[in-house]
Amino acid sequence: MQLSEIREQIIAGLHQARPDVPDIGGATRIxxxxxxxxxxxxxxxxxxxxxxxxxxxxxxxxxxxxxxxxAQVVERLGNAERA
Known part of the structure; x- marks a missing residue:
């Protein structure tokens, strides 16, 4: 899975946790x-x-x-586990 796809899924999950925050992006501090x-x-x-x-x-x-x-941690760990 590509980094952009991982980021999108993480952002979707954060929107569920915090629906009142409209602008969540890659630079958003959790x-x-x-x-x-x-x-x-x-x-x-x-x-x-x-x-x-x-x-x-x-x-x-x-x-x-x-x-x-x-997202970067997820990408690295996902790639490591698939290798």
Missing amino acids: VQDLELDSVAVMDFILSVEDRFDISIPLDRVADIVTVDDL
């Missing part, structure tokens, strides 16, 4: 811009793992700030 608390972030990460059939290590989660950061 915690600061969307005002998600730590529990909501972990719930969303778990839903992303399920959607893409991957497992994101907790040490990588701490480095995810933006939607693009998350």
